[in-house]
Amino acid sequence: MIVLDKVSKIYPISKENQVAAVQDINLEIPMGEFLVITGRSGSGKTTLLNLAAGLTRPTSGRVLFEGVDWWSLPDREQSLTRNQKIGFVFQFPSLLPALTVLENIALPTIINHSQDFQEIYPRAVKLVETLGLSDKRSSYPRQLSAGQQQRVVIARALLNQPAVLLADEPTSNLDEQTELEIMELFAEIHQRTGITIVLVTHSAQLVRFGTQSVQMAVGQVVTKQT
Secondary structure (H helix, E strand, O other): OEEEEEEEEEEEOOOOOEEEEEEEEEEEEOOOOEEEEEEOOOOOHHHHHHHHOOOOOOOEEEEEEOOEEHHHOOHHHHHHHHHHHEEEEOOOOOOOOOOOHHHHHHHHHHHOOOOOHHHHHHHHHHHHHHOOOHHHOOOOHHHOOHHHHHHHHHHHHHOOOOOEEEEEOOOOOOOHHHHHHHHHHHHHHHHHHOOEEEEEEOOHHHHHHOOEEEEEEOOEEEEEEO
16 A cells, blocks of 8 residues: 655754654555554654655655655646545644534545535544544534543544555544544444554553554654554
């Protein structure tokens, strides 16, 4: 599904100094895997996720998505591929406060004019029910707990039925019990749909939810487990 071939990302700090966020990484993420990427802050795990999504261009090496080099595609085709095939869950929910749960879930599809609202509404309602938010569909973000807000974000990411779900520290702002509930939800989604999931976290305790894990340090993969 995703292949990183000798990928590095270097950020220049000054004429004399530079920072290697990711260094010479080789990584294959097969279709249907649930990969958990761990590492301390600054280890390069978020940069790796952004490289895999085609959001960050590598300084060297290639990033292949479904066998195609991200950076061989025109900008428009890159955007369409991300919109149609990748769902994103970020650290902060970024829900619009003036919209209801159902409207927040459907919003990205409506903005991109990729589907008619009448077509996606039943799908949005089903996701609300599947993720345990049936009684919250008309609620606003301020009326939800942190865990419920993150469930809305996950539903929004799944709306277009993507092939890949990329999650960047989705539980870092949650208490321990809510973190467990969200990780169990990711595992349930993976088991039920077979979607490929790549999840970044600083917590090594969450590795057990995935089918594979990678630990990063100073921009490199230091351990792999299957």
